[in-house]
Amino acid sequence: MSKHLAFFLTLASCCYLAPLSFAAPQEVPGALSTQETAIARASDSEKIPLIIDFLYKNVHFMQDKSLAYCRQALAILAKHPNPDYESQIMSYQATANMYLGKTTLATEQITRALALADSQNNDANRILAYKVMGRIQASLFQHQAALATLEKSYDIAVKTDDNRNQAGLLRLMAYEYRNLSLLGKSLEFHLQSKKLYQALGDNKQSAHQLANAGSLYRSIGDLDTALDYLLQALKVMQDLGDAQALAILYNNTARVYQSLGDYNQALVMYQESLTIKEELGYRRGIVLTLLNMGESYRLAGENTEALNKLEKALALAREIKHTVREGVAALHLGKLYREQQDFPHAEGYLTTALDIFTRAENPSRIADVKLAMGKMRTMQGEHRVAIEMLKQSIKIADKASANATVLAAYRELSLNYEQIGEFQLALAANKNYQGLQKEISGQKSQQRIDVLRVSYNLDQKQRQIESLTQKNKISALEITNQIAKRNTYLIALFFSFSLLAFVYYRINTRRQLATERKALQEITVSKERLKLALWGGGNELWDWDLGSHQVTRINHFSDISLPEAYPDNDIAPLKGSVHPDDYPLLALSLEQYLTSHLGFFEACYRLKRKDGSWMWVLDRGKAVEFDLQGNPTRITGTLRDISDLKSHEQALIKLNAELELRVEKRTAALKVANRELQDKIEELKDLQLTLVEVEKIASLARLVSGIAHEINTPLGITITAVSALKELTEAFIGSFHAQKLTRSEMENFISRLQTSCELIENNAARSSALIQTFKQVSVDQSSENAKNFDLQGCIEQAFTGFKSQLAQGEHSYSIACPRSITIFSYPESLIQVMAILIENSLFHGFEKTKGGVIRITLSKNQDRVYIEYQDNGQGIKQEDIDQLFEPFYTTKRNKNFTGLGLHIAYNQVSHRLGGSIFYQMPPPETGAAFTICIPADISRKV
Incomplete structure (x- = not known):
């Protein structure tokens, strides 16, 4: 900390601080800490050091609040420049943005912070800037670069004799060695960091390093040692009463219990962690704990609780805009719904996770999602789709060195190839799986050896220290013994005092001997632990x-x-x-x-x-x-x-040879079956052609019958009117020639003539309208050209002609479109289809009600567009659904409805728009619902 910072901290602690004109940011209304109260009361000149102290303690837990204070501090520094303060503020600002996943912005800010530190030649600010830069690089999976940056910061800390930063940087470098799978080096750095923290008297951070060592042992599968380390750390934190550290330790210890299969104890500890984090308002940590609880509930078979926790995690991650954990929550939900065979929900969540990880450029997570999707396709029986997804997962995971994902994908790939009869490919995938499993086993073994070697070396050094300590104690005892003898001779006259001194000497000697025996016992125990570790492996x-x-x-x-x-x-x-x-x-x-x-x-x-x-x-x-x-x-x-492993290897070679023989036999059998199947297919094709011709004749008969029925009524009325008019005219002419025509007969003739003309005109117009409607049943492929258009705008146009009917019936509609969708198709045909559905809702669904609601949802998945149409009208009876799209089928024929609307819509969607339309059975008493699926580009339709 600079001299200016120390000065302002002293001033802030001694002076009465006036209240500020605007309040500091809060996560919980009315809940201001002592630090925040001091910041709010401080003047601008005193505010910056207090803000820096707040950021140092809270930026890892309160990102939104920290960013608000950073903006406040930078506004003050714009008026009163101070490069040293500005460098520190920008380093903390970059840290907060890193936690929120805004790594590009964080990189720009930390570069500026480092430049300011260099311009002032401020080593303390350089250490902070390099430390934050290294953590940002680590968050981007640039672990080698992060390690190099952290080493720069460590070198400056060593040069300036900054032991606290040395300890912290050793801890961060240990994380990067762990990310690079150098677990022995990671353990060594964690224990060096612990030693430095112990020398500084910092029990909290020393316990943190114990916890980190425990997490490392958990990663190599030594769960008992991991639990021992974590419980030691947890006890220290409970004694210290550090809520933030306890929240993290409860979470990490619960993960070990989860790995041990003790889900009840894991959930108890997760709940402890969650309670503390909620009290602290540590929302980022709450998301992580909810995710872990969801996984524990899933493993324990309590799927309802698992869904509850994962959905809460997803909602909170979206609220705080933590995209990576939002993706993880969506991935876990997708897997859970997949296990329950709820594939629509699983598909939605997995697609969401894939979008998030693609935007975040996180290859290992993308590979996880592809693997999960591949497993889902396998469960749905879509083996070839599953194979493509699994290949993509292997390719991405291999580049990201995500060996566990590659291993699981190869195993799943082998099963899919076997299901479709590709036994050679299944065998190749199985060989890849076996080879990678052996390689991973070797890596795990080397990691365990490295960790054991570090532990062994540390034990050796500790024994050397204890040996030297023991020798020093023995020398001290000998000197004490000589002094005691000399003093005994010198004070022989003072017998009573000599006696007391002798008693004290004997008690002290026994204590020292007991200490030596205890030290020797501890050395023996350490040796036994090493032997047990080797025996266990x-x-x-x-x-x-x-x-x-x-x-x-x-x-x-x-x-x-x-x-x-x-x-x-x-x-x-x-x-x-x-x-x-x-x-x-x-x-x-x-x-x-x-x-x-x-x-x-x-x-x-x-x-x-x-x-x-x-x-x-x-x-x-x-x-x-x-x-x-x-x-x-x-x-x-x-x-x-590895005798057992070699035996399994020989057995596998034998099994592969037998499998190849079975593959050859199966291939020959498949060829025979394929020939028989080809013959059957030819027979089915002939039968299909016959059935198509029969169906065409039947459909034509129904169509002709329907047309005849519809046109017969207005045409019959017209003929009747013409006949009546003819008779009336003949009577009128007879009376006229006989000169017997009266005025009343003349008026009657004119009136009946006018009525007959109107009747003929109306029914002729109705016949013409019917003919136009019949023409629409055959979709005209040349009247309209395809073009690009906005889907939502096109749907809006379909409602234009129904505005008055909607207003008259107090009806409303809504169009939900999460993002702009542009397609290449026939807009007029789509408007006609939507107009038919809207007309049906108005004149059928809302016939007896007011205040009806039409809801339309638009979405796009790859190269397909989905339009979901639903109203809350009186719905369609079950017995009418099967005939819904047939021509001339209507329940309102007495009201002049022809029954061609939905048939025209079906033809337009199926032939003109190249898609499909089907009736979606809604829940009881919720109206009618239709789903339309059309290609986003009509030029590419199959």
């Missing part, structure tokens, strides 16, 4: 000192005899124990490693048991100490019994 640990040529072995295989020394560092003594076929390769591999000492040494060979049988072992080692010239002086490694 089934490994023998060997340590080869190239200087003394001695080999130390721990957890040695009891039925194998191996040399304890290699004279002149030559492994020739192993010849008697190693299989003759394997020894040359072993010697060559070790010689190459001793020459290059790059990476690590690995060899697979057979060792002779005492009973004469052979045991396969995997021997892996690495140089851990070097001389000044860079040559290795000590190599440590493990021997692992």
